[in-house]
Amino acid sequence: MDILRIKKTYFSAKRLQEIINVFLKHGFGQIIDQIHLGRFIGLKKRIRSFGRWPYYKVPTIAERLRIAFEELGPTFIKLGQLLASRPDMVTLNYAKEFKKLQDRVPPFKVEVVYEIIEKELGISIEKVFQSFNPEPIGSASIAQVHEATLMNGERVIVKVRRPGIKEQIMLDLSILQTLAKLVEKYISESKLFDPVGIVDEFSKSITKELDFRREARNAIIFKEKFKNEEKVYIPHVFREFTTEKILVMEKVDGIRIDDKESIKEKGLNIETLLNTLIDIYFKQIFDYGFFHGDPHPGNILVRDDGRIALVDFGIVQRIDEEFKEAYANVALAIINQNTEQLITEYLKLGIIPEDIDREKIKKELKEDIEELLFPIYTYRIEEIKISELIESIMRVCLKHRLRFLPELLLIDKVLIMLEGLTRELCPKISIIELLKPYARKIISKRLHPEFYLNKTFKALREFRDALEHIPFQFKTLLKKAVRDEITVRMYHVNLPEFIKDIDKASNKIAFSLIVSAMILSSAIMHANQVKPLIYGISLFGLITGVFAFFLGLWLIISIIRSGKL
Template identity: 40%
Template sequence: MLLEFLRLKRTYRNISRIRQIVNVFLKHGFGQFIEQLNLQRVVPFRKRLKILGTPPELAGHTIPARLRLAFEELGPSFIKLAQVLASRPDLITKPFADEFKKLQDEVPPFPFHHVRETIKQDLGLSPEDHFESIDETPIAAASIAQVHYATLKDGTPVVIKVQRPNISDIIETDIIILKAISSRMVKYIPETEFFNPTGIVEEFSKTIRKELDFTEEGKNASRFRRNFSGHPHIFIPSIFPDLVSKRLLVMERIEGVRIDDIEGISRLGLDRTEIARIGVDAYFKMFLEDGFFHADPHPGNLFVMPDGRLGLVDFGIIGWLSPDMMESIASALVALVKKDFDSLIDEYIALGLVTEDVDIEAFKREFKADIIDFLIPLYDLTISEINIAQYLDTLMHVAIKHRMKIPSDLLLLNKCMLILDSIGRELDPNFNFISIAEPYASRLIKSRYNPKKIYKQMEKQIKDLTNFATTTPKQVSILMRKVLKDDLHIKMTPLGLDRLIRDIDRSTNRLAFSIVLQPLS
């Protein structure tokens, strides 16, 4: 009976939220989209009469701008979804990405009594039992949590990150609705299947659920602290495990100024060029040595400390890189420095994970032809003159054109590099991203020839060969039995059609994209 009641309550909440979402989309001129999804019935009949067209007050706004305004009004889940999409140029066009980047994850703070309640419920004792003092005014308030300064009983200055009341339930409700909407998009607007809306929502739901579990963030922070143990220039604050729950995180306080506070850094008497170098150096340690990186390096998460160290906070979003990925990234960077563009293309294809059904040689020829117009001018540039942001942007767009399957962690890496390049140039106009990255890349490539590493690789290959030798006779036996029973089926694919199919597929996708956007205008 209780389970049925909870289901009924959630259903009622879902219906109420769906109605709100539909009304917001109508308000921002997406009535025809709502009609295509057959969702117009959730609003009163009088509002259905206004379902088509763009409201006069929004007539001067572009479609991406109107969608941003709608997401902003719909709150945390949609703001977070837009931020995920903004870092996925393989899924949305640049005008949409640029608009979504404008979304600010800043909201009014919630009352302090909720902070006290969360501490008491999750830690089992009142705040006074754990803390000497807590500042009631938060230093930051975002859609998922807010942060307060506090002091432990032993005098240690800390910060407390506390989740918003009921935010988990709110987001879970929105995830259910977003999954339903994405399914309806595929059902009622088949051409949207190219953009994989159900996959986007699934990826978003995994990301946001991890962000909602502060125990995961605590584990990430502890891992970063171990990775940078003894590092002279990087500070990762300590986590207090006994004061961590899914909704609560207590960590050591960082004293310093934001990395984009140019005046503040000058007041500390620090060298901005050195700060930029330290930041990029730290991230390339993560990218090419650790394979585990802080994936949200916006200026609010990077602090310059009075002693010149760089402090990192907010470890909710992280990326992973396999050893093979790290080697390909390193090789690509070295190839760029040496202007060995054939090798660069080889490594970029390796990173893109081209599907097995593609004719690799034909693909390389097409890919090289598309990218050569950008690469040729690099021959006449010094490394310091190469614009890494333009370089990454061009490579990404060529990859998208060829529908390369780019892993989400590589997209996070791409986003990090663009942000770091922007921060570096703000700190130092002569900042050069590639020259700082190259030594890490060269060191990783040299490690390929380390005797211990070669021995491990040989050991693995011998194991693989042993497995092959063990399993092959059995597989041959199964094959022969099928032949003797006349039960062998061979799948045949006509040769020479793959390029034609790809060309038709691309043309269809371009047409689909225009069809999807047309009703929104």
């Protein structure tokens, strides 16, 4: 079993034990037993917890899971933050709870920071920086940030990865992958949420986040795309001082976009700035297909000259032309009150389980979405809240077991954050009104012959590729048929586990009957004074009774350890 591979190293076994104990403490002992990890719980802990499962320290399962994630540290906090943006995987209640996860940890010593920088760059820190602030301006689970000045006088921020964090995250990921497989194997209901898929997506996401060269590339691409935009400022990346573990980027002076009073003192118009900001994001999404995915106020600064500066390029997403067109269609369908079009485009952007009838789900979705949107259509455009609209549509889609591409959810998150910012600072701005021209621009591309030519060429290329592969696939199939290697596999869901559980139960019943028979035999031998006797007690009766006592005790302990008494 996979769990045995995890136990090969001391640290893996120790970390696994820690994870199990934390989940046990927060009332998830039954799940631990269901995935057959109960044997990793010590007998003392098992007895102390016996009769108290589930252990409710806080009211809801979602809250207890969030607290457990916080206690387990960086990897689980990051996993929770990913799940907060994936309500299609974990439901809205869990997603809302995971949004409360805080990624703040104590800073590590500045001496360690110096050591990492010198090791990465291969030169002493005095030859790189004129000055270096030992106090971090930010400290999170993966990295901490310091201010510094380069030898040429330029002020920079220096992002340094925590020592040992990659090794810790890789260890946790290996354990999470095994736990996900066990959950999927032993808890059939979990397949609806795809635990293995969640861990795989998280693994890709956090692995990218650990390499600061990727963030540097993102910033460089943004700077290139916005080089002719007078209203946007992207900080410069010092590639010569950037490695996997450190990122050196220009320090941008500016006011946070939500600091309304300071912006007014500078003589800048907040409405104009917000319109510019929204325009910047729509250009990223619909023109460049490459957008900044974390527009919280701390990442958006207003410079003295009125330019908007974007910082922190750790979360960036690419989207292709087909996706842009589908999303533009969604926006126009909502604006034009076209339910049929809205459902068609949402199904394009989603992942429909194989066992769902597409025509049936379209009909059911139409009924639910029309009922949902009917009251909204009585509002003026500027009165519609994107956050409420997206959440309502999400609830309907979750009801019908639809999943969504990460790109769709990230764009929704960006729009919700932008709307929250504008409603707080300038409520009269309507994001939907500003979205209209971009959506129409995307759709208008269909009127150009070039659009259809490109689509035709793409379809022909795909058809050609398919034709090229057919002979090879047919040849492979024929070879297998000749060798009698074609097999048909049938799998009964949970039947092997059911048979295994029946075997265990019947074995325990047989064992208990044997113990009962031994106790009864011991009593009969004692009552009939079967010889030889010791102090008037039958020796065979005594031996049988003692043996039966220990066997019975062992049976009781094994039942307690299983947690199914």
